[in-house]
Amino acid sequence: MFKNGFFENVLSKYQDADPTDIFTSGGSTLSTIKPGEFFICVGASFLIGILISFLYMVTHRKEGYSQSYVITMIMLPAIVSLILLLINTTAGALSLAGAFTLVRFRSVAGDPRDIAYVFFALASGVACGLGYIGYGIVFFVVIGFIMLVLAELNFGGSKKNHMTLKIDIPENLDYQGVFEPILDKYTSFHKLRRVKTTNFGTLFELIYSVDVNEDLDQKKFIDELRTLNGNMNINLVFFRYDDKIYEQK
Numbered sequence: 001m002f003k004n005g006f007f008e009n010v011l012s013k014y015q016d017a018d019p020t021d022i023f024t025s026g027g028s029t030l031s032t033i034k035p036g037e038f039f040i041c042v043g044a045s046f047l048i049g050i051l052i053s054f055l056y057m058v059t060h061r062k063e064g065y066s067q068s069y070v071i072t073m074i075m076l077p078a079i080v081s082l083i084l085l086l087i088n089t090t091a092g093a094l095s096l097a098g099a100f101t102l103v104r105f106r107s108v109a110g111d112p113r114d115i116a117y118v119f120f121a122l123a124s125g126v127a128c129g130l131g132y133i134g135y136g137i138v139f140f141v142v143i144g145f146i147m148l149v150l151a152e153l154n155f156g157g158s159k160k161n162h163m164t165l166k167i168d169i170p171e172n173l174d175y176q177g178v179f180e181p182i183l184d185k186y187t188s189f190h191k192l193r194r195v196k197t198t199n200f201g202t203l204f205e206l207i208y209s210v211d212v213n214e215d216l217d218q219k220k221f222i223d224e225l226r227t228l229n230g231n232m233n234i235n236l237v238f239f240r241y242d243d244k245i246y247e248q249k
Helices: 006-014 019-023 035-059 068-087 090-107 112-129 133-152 180-186 218-226
Strands: 163-172 187-198 205-212 234-237
Touching: 035 068, 035 112, 035 133, 068 112, 112 133, 180 187, 180 205, 180 218, 218 234
Parallel strands: none
Antiparallel strands: 163 205, 163 234, 187 205
16 A cells, blocks of 8 residues: 555654654644744634633523533634644635535534524634634624624514424324314414324324414313323423523523
8 A cells, every 4th residue: 555665754754853843844834833823823712612602502591502512612613723723724714614514514404593603613713723813803792792682682583482282193083173172272373284193003193383372371281182182192392402401580
């Protein structure tokens, strides 16, 4: 796979080198990086990453957030800034940002706001890695202030309680029109979205989109539904993910 003497040539190249030369590389852009520049750029990107993670937790305290994603927001800017210090070109910055976003998009299909935070962290890391630390700080302050205002105003949010209702019924039950009187009583809107078989075809699962009333008595609502589906499983889903942290006021 390698020509004869390949490893010998590599070892002889660094055999008599100064140990401090691990921070330099003859003819490459690494020789232009000073220790002070390294610590300032990476340290600033790390600090911005921490601030972005705090901003993410504050803006997601009601709908929930994942701890792993918060830690990712801290790591990502510092990683990007270090790689850009080694690349040291604008074209490399753009290609690196594209590579990181593709890895994120193809691995887990997340919330669009989570994807926006990935861009946020990437942009901050790119700014610090290219040496524009002041612009990176100003960028964080402006975007962070806007995100906080939009989160507090619940900009674009629905005023209704959108939920998903899942009802299991026996296969011999004619479900058309059976649950509508109860749904009309406890919801302002309901629509049957999907019907599928479960438990090897012995059960049907009805999936409704509902807008429940503000003064909903959840237990009474579910109890009335249970009287019609033979006391089988009923799920009223409030949140999309179950592995998140929720803060209550």
